[in-house]
Amino acid sequence: MLRLEARPAPSRAMMFASPLIAAAAMLLTGSLLFSFLGQEPLHAFYVYFIKPASTAYGVGELLLKATPLILCGVGLALGFRASVWNIGADGQLTIGAIAGGCVALYFREVDAAWVLPLMLVAGALGGMAWAAIPALLRTRYNTNEILVSLMLVYVAYLLLSYLVHGPLRDPHGFNFPQSRMFQEAALLPLLVEGLRTNVAFILSLVLTAGAWFFCSRSFIGYRMQVSGMAPAAAAYAGFSEKRNVWLAFLISGATAGLAGVGEVAGPIGQLQPSVSPGYGFAAIIVAYVGRLHPLGVLLASLLMSLLYIGGESAQMELQIPSAITGLFQGLLLFYLLAADLFIHYRFKPAMPVLHAVPTTD
Amino acid sequence: MSPEHLLIPFLASTAGAATPLILAAMGELVTERSGVLNLGVEGMMLVGAVAGFAVTLSTGHSSLGLLAAMLAGMATALIFAFLVLTLQANQVATGLALTLFGVGLSAFAGRGYAGQTIQPLPHLSFPLLSDIPFLGPLLFRFDALVYLALLLALAVSWMLNRTRLGLIIRAIGESPQSAHAIGYPVIALRYCSVLFGGALAGLAGAYLPMVLTPMWVEGMTAGRGWIALALVVFATWKPRGVVLGAYLFGGVTVLQFHAQGFGLEIPSEFLSMLPYLATIFVLVLISRNPQTILLNKPMSLGQSFRADQ
Numbered sequence: 283m284l285r286l287e288a289r290p291a292p293s294r295a296m297m298f299a300s301p302l303i304a305a306a307a308m309l310l311t312g313s314l315l316f317s318f319l320g321q322e323p324l325h326a327f328y329v330y331f332i333k334p335a336s337t338a339y340g341v342g343e344l345l346l347k348a349t350p351l352i353l354c355g356v357g358l359a360l361g362f363r364a365s366v367w368n369i370g371a372d373g374q375l376t377i378g379a380i381a382g383g384c385v386a387l388y389f390r391e392v393d394a395a396w397v398l399p400l401m402l403v404a405g406a407l408g409g410m411a412w413a414a415i416p417a418l419l420r421t422r423y424n425t426n427e428i429l430v431s432l433m434l435v436y437v438a439y440l441l442l443s444y445l446v447h448g449p450l451r452d453p454h455g456f457n458f459p460q461s462r463m464f465q466e467a468a469l470l471p472l473l474v475e476g477l478r479t480n481v482a483f484i485l486s487l488v489l490t491a492g493a494w495f496f497c498s499r500s501f502i503g504y505r506m507q508v509s510g511m512a513p514a515a516a517a518y519a520g521f522s523e524k525r526n527v528w529l530a531f532l533i534s535g536a537t538a539g540l541a542g543v544g545e546v547a548g549p550i551g552q553l554q555p556s557v558s559p560g561y562g563f564a565a566i567i568v569a570y571v572g573r574l575h576p577l578g579v580l581l582a583s584l585l586m587s588l589l590y591i592g593g594e595s596a597q598m599e600l601q602i603p604s605a606i607t608g609l610f611q612g613l614l615l616f617y618l619l620a621a622d623l624f625i626h627y628r629f630k631p632a633m634p635v636l637h638a639v640p641t642t643d
Numbered sequence: 644m645s646p647e648h649l650l651i652p653f654l655a656s657t658a659g660a661a662t663p664l665i666l667a668a669m670g671e672l673v674t675e676r677s678g679v680l681n682l683g684v685e686g687m688m689l690v691g692a693v694a695g696f697a698v699t700l701s702t703g704h705s706s707l708g709l710l711a712a713m714l715a716g717m718a719t720a721l722i723f724a725f726l727v728l729t730l731q732a733n734q735v736a737t738g739l740a741l742t743l744f745g746v747g748l749s750a751f752a753g754r755g756y757a758g759q760t761i762q763p764l765p766h767l768s769f770p771l772l773s774d775i776p777f778l779g780p781l782l783f784r785f786d787a788l789v790y791l792a793l794l795l796a797l798a799v800s801w802m803l804n805r806t807r808l809g810l811i812i813r814a815i816g817e818s819p820q821s822a823h824a825i826g827y828p829v830i831a832l833r834y835c836s837v838l839f840g841g842a843l844a845g846l847a848g849a850y851l852p853m854v855l856t857p858m859w860v861e862g863m864t865a866g867r868g869w870i871a872l873a874l875v876v877f878a879t880w881k882p883r884g885v886v887l888g889a890y891l892f893g894g895v896t897v898l899q900f901h902a903q904g905f906g907l908e909i910p911s912e913f914l915s916m917l918p919y920l921a922t923i924f925v926l927v928l929i930s931r932n933p934q935t936i937l938l939n940k941p942m943s944l945g946q947s948f949r950a951d952q
Binding site for chain 1 (some may be wrong): 731737745
């Protein structure tokens with residue numbers, strides 16, 4: 283019989299192994315699920331996880347879909363390190379898309395190089411503004427930031443829906459609920475001819491590097507991490523909790539807003555009733571699977587992106603509903619949380635307890 | 644139209660919107676009173692909704708559908724309980740995982756049910772009472788779950804405040820170490836509380852496709868699970884506050900369907916925002932004074948507990 287025993291110190295090896303174990307367990311469950319659905323498991327596995335990334339175009343799609351996940355995930359990870367729970371990234375992404383989209387539509391006659399940077403700035407500011415609401419309510423009125431940021435996601439969705447059904451609807455669009463297509467100057471340049479990957483991917487890499495520097499080389503990043511790991515110590519050291527909340531929300535709001543602009547100025551090219559298939563929520567999983575570390579987030583985003591494009595591939599070729607993607611995402615996080623037990627605990631075979639026998643002379 | 648013709652449908656549909664909120668929030672309230680924060684209510688509701696719809700559709704019996712919804716809610720709650728109670732996982736992260744998992748699982752399981760409809764739960768009819776003018780349609784013509792939810796609130800209130808079991812659950816929520824030292828089975832009772840919350844969340848979810856709109860729509864809970872979580876805070880962890888809050892929110896939720904009748908010319912999207920904005924508003928009101936939260940919140944809420952420490 284095995285028994286759990288607390289490790290004397292958290293295991294560093296397990297910290298890195300745990301996401302790999304979780305990914306392996308998810309793949310195994312996936313294969314079982316495929317055979318349950320009447321598919322040949324190996325073939326389904328190939329179609330879902332390998333084939334989509336086996337062509338140059340596929341790799342381009344992989345990077346394209348990883349971009350918003352990296353952007354949102356890096357921002358969320360910073361906050362989660364400080365135990366600030368922004369789970370409304372999808373709403374901040376949506377507001378960022380609206381802000382960037384409004385700039386594009388307002389300057390639709392303009393064909394100048396400054397339109398795109400202006401859109402990115404507007405998107406980042408929009409995301410920050412939306413994230414500032416839960417930050418303000420948490421710091422000023424002690425209000426739970428999880429619930430507030432989540433509620434604002436629904437408000438953001440509805441706001442976008444109102445805009446594309448009303449004021450921003452394309453007057454020549456046959457009454458479809460969508461805006462005009464953005465002009466050339468408002469679209470992100472492609473990285474490679476023939477692929478859909480655009481410069482937002484480079485931006486996400488730059489921000490990842492910046493986040494890495496912020497986390498491991500700056501004093502502010504250090505303070506945030508201490509506050510998350512040992513709130514009492516942080517308070518004793520005089521680190522301000524309010525400042526952490528503000529920083530976490532403003533940074534993650536800005537990156538989520540950028541992700542929103544990346545979508546509407548990238549693959550979508552206009553405002554539509556929905557601009558994200560839940561990237562802001564998937565980014566929560568990405569942040570955890572990436573161990574709340576910017577580089578880990580980068581790798582986890584690629585895995586999560588593979589789940590998205592694999593789902594599409596499986597739907598087209600095997601008629602497996604692409605909703606299976608969401609199931610895999612949830613499973614991945616469950617397995618990760620379970621595997622994380624072994625960072626702090628280990629199995630110990632239950633052995634007969636040996637008692638010291640008092641000796642008599 | 645006379646005001647009566649506007650008011651009665653409005654108030655009657657308020658009860659319909661309030662019922663799933665009461666059910667889900669009452670389950671979460673018991674879970675939280677035992678010291679466990681389960682943020683997966685939305686996910687459990689969705690899984691319950693699709694299970695209830697699927698079983699009702701295939702068997703034709705709504706009672707079986709409701710049973711299946713409760714079992715499905717409990718099954719997902721069991722995953723959560725195993726992770727946080729046995730494997731010591733972080734409750735916030737695991738709750739979020741449960742919601743994401745429930746969203747994915749229900750979308751996947753419900754893929755074949757789009758566009759199909761079922762017979763909604765029948766409305767009860769009480770002899771004589773249901774025919775009283777004004778009061779009849781207002782109080783005595785609902786489906787059974789509307790009354791059941793109110794009875795449940797009374798029962799939970801009685802259980803928590805007047806029974807030994809309730810005292811033990813509250814003790815576990817306040818100080819699991821002390822409760823364990825006295826000899827109460829902390830982990831086992833927390834398992835029970837989480838499963839109770841799961842069953843009620845499943846039932847609450849099933850109310851949507853089985854009463855409110857008799858069909859399955861992906862993600863049809865639309866944040867009600869999160870509103871239920873907010874209601875527990877709003878109610879300062881007390882059952883009667885949940886009922887009051889649920890009816891308030893129910894009214895705000897159905898306002899959008901009756902606004903035109905009341906002569907309000909506001910785009911429907913803005914009216915649909917009201918429940919979410921109202922949630923934020925009441926959370927601010929209730930949390931503004933840190934003392935209110937501090938005095939009422941179970942002390943050990945969200946913290947892991949291991950018996951051998």
